[in-house]
Amino acid sequence: MKTLKNVMLINAISSGATGLGLAIFPKAIAGLFETTATMPFIEVGIFLVAFAALVFSVSRGNPMNARAVRLVIVLDTLWVIGSAAIVLFQPFPISVIGYVGIGAVALWVAAMAYLQSAGLRQMSVSK
Template sequence: MKTLKNVMLLNAVSSGATGLGLIFFPDFFASLFEIKSTVPFVETGIFLAVFATLVFAVGIKNPINAGAVRFVIALDTLWVIASFTVVLFQMFSLSLIGYLMIAGVALWVAAMAYLQTAGVKQLTVSK
């Protein structure tokens, strides 16, 4: 299904771009979040780069593998839960901008998970 492929590719590109931004500009993000260590940004960036590669690989398959898409959805869902946990409990003493950025990314990831879920449902209905 073309729409699901497009959503998967959008997820891959946005995750990859975010990951590369975190890897190459960790000082900028540490400053925004008002923390000293850049390590969490680099580590998160590496995770996102690997995740983006996975999502891209799943998205270009023909036919697309519903089980692999569900795995990506599960990872996206875990990201959203972890992000809102950090924001809700104000973990790590971050700046307001940091918490808002985490919440904003979580909303984007939730939208990706929602659209992927709708796409995988269409995929399984059309079989």
């Protein structure tokens, strides 16, 4: 169970740091994506900070709430599916670096979802 707590803490920190970066430096990120639109980066950043707070809160539970962990896994999975659709269909006029970045973040989030799922299974076995 300690592993699940650690994975969730890593998820919270990485999500929060990414969210803060997007919200605080939207012009720089927009430049990498070769777009002038900054609001989508701010909005995603705010969402990620809120998500990070949720994940952190769930990670501190003792014992952890399995339903809350599943919610985090579902949200991570939806992020991966949405990112995959964006990379596959490329609906936005952004740079290759932008699409590669979206894909790289999706891989990280997929790893978090996988590790959290494994931790949740381990938590169920140890009960």
